Amino acid sequence: MKHTKVMRYQIIKPINDTWETLGHVLREIQRETRAALNKTIQLAWEWQGFSAEYKQRYEEYPKTKDHLGYSALHGYAYNRLKDEFYRMNTANLSQTVKRAADKWKSDLKDVLRGDKSIASFKKDCPIDIVSQALRIRKDGSDYIMTLSLVSIKYRKELERKQSFFDVLISANDKTQRDILDRLIAGEYKLGASQLLYHKKKWFVNVNYQFEKEETAFDQDNIMGVDLGIVYPVYMAFNNSLNRYKIEGGEIERFRAQVERRKKQLLQQAKYCGDGRRGHGTKTRIQPIEVVSDKVANFRDTVNHRYSRYVVDMAIKHRCGTIQMEDLSGIAAEDTFLKRWSYYDLQQKIEYKAKEAGIQVVYIKPDYTSQRCSKCGHIERDNRTEQATFECKSCGFKTNADFNAARNIATKDIEKIIAETLK
Ligand SMILES: [Zn+2]
Structure with missing residues (x-):
């Protein structure tokens, strides 16, 4: 490599x-x-x-x-x-x-x-x-x-x-x-x-x-990464019941803080407009732009930290493969994921995984939240509420993100789902 x-x-x-x-x-x-x-x-x-x-x-x-x-x-x-x-x-x-x-x-x-x-x-x-x-x-x-x-x-x-x-x-x-x-x-x-x-x-x-030289981890040892709303990142494995998650919200909190600051600056600019006159529009709008850059920079730092954690967990469990959802299709509707910039996070995970000799596989996200990771049963009603998964067929009950991450960590999951739907 x-x-x-x-x-x-x-x-x-x-x-x-x-x-x-x-x-x-x-x-x-x-x-x-x-x-x-x-x-x-x-x-x-x-x-x-x-x-x-x-x-x-x-x-x-x-x-x-x-x-x-x-x-x-x-x-x-x-x-x-x-x-x-x-x-x-x-x-x-x-x-x-x-x-x-x-x-x-x-x-x-x-x-x-x-x-x-x-x-x-x-x-x-x-x-x-x-x-x-x-x-x-x-x-x-x-x-x-x-x-x-x-x-x-x-x-x-x-x-x-x-x-x-x-x-x-x-x-x-x-x-x-x-x-x-x-x-x-x-x-x-x-x-x-x-x-x-x-x-x-x-x-x-x-x-x-x-x-x-590439790290010789077993490629059939798979870690699944679910990106979501309650937890930005939820990790599960196909060969064990271990789970890891990242508590989210910090980017949104930071954004809110920056928005408040931006408003204050705009107010100040209104009242102190004279003080900045003579420097042209460029200097007058500059402080607000500087504040805007902060959100992107903050998110960049956070995504570096998250991706480091994800790849470290894969290394710890000697996973040769990380599986993630291909979210390009749903980006347009889901404003949360769009704002949070999952794409950037996935890119960073991919980069660090490659450095460690771990391959990254993208899978279709369809049905990964509706499928029971224990018995394979697929039903929309399996997911009764946002946070809990309960299988209508076998009664398996668990955290919804964990269940999704387990599905994502399954080898050939796309094929398996297609078979079940038949
Ligand atoms: Zn089940």
Whole structure:
């Protein structure tokens, strides 16, 4: 299984250039990177606006291929921006545009929901450097990085022979050196990395990838994860009666708290409007937007914590498989699940499960709450109330979420349900 990690290295000095030259180029490239990121976001929002209007008129979403000439938005954005941001190495620029487009995509739901403000990249944003633009070599005990940063056109403007810069990097501790040695030996693979400026120093965040042996858990050992309203997460197993649950409500409580704060700010803005005048609309609406981001950030943190717990429980029980419901179909009606963003949680569970060598299987959610996990009988009336399950056939009585999680943890559950319904 492939793993990706990042290690930070400080640039000590350029080898064949002065700091003045390298510093100037880095600042220029950083300026272009920031502008390219923000312009990509702008193009993405223009497309989003067009998309929404199109959907209203024709009842379907437009295809980027038909209207922009590119199957992906970032392809279109790159083509639009490449002449304007001509100083950057083209492969790096393409990566920068892709980064912004990905950010827009992942933020879209939160922004439309009002939980997050539209991404805006700051002056200190990192510079992208793709794997083909970064070389590492060893010279005695020194580590030298070759950074391809500028385009041919900009290289000529700078009156340079090469478009790359050799820099000496600091690798003081053993782990840092070990990673570089493995990269040089080809044991690790370089990924898309970044340069960043922090406290008046330049650093390279090296992204490296490596294969790790898979944990050999039994794939027939299954943990079922039920996502619900009373408990956001309920876990059960096919080979034991163990159960775990997560008490919910914290995201909703936090949202309510933020909404109150937002209201207060709006009130203040009304009465103290004069104080902020002269700074433009941007500064006037800013505090409210900052507050909105908090809900999304909080939810992100909470989902990281929940997913860690879920995967840890699967590891504890040596489960080779986690089964979850494919909830994409019901998202539209169920506002609770939509707000809570189960999708994000499932993504995080999937990511951490894969890291541990656990496969994730999605199953259809139909009848998992109506089926008796003990005898297999399916009947709508089995679930008398929200919290309790009681089987009309065998009398089995238990917590409704536990019963559902047990069904979800059953091997070939979709097939079994289809057979029963016949
Ligand atoms: Zn039963």
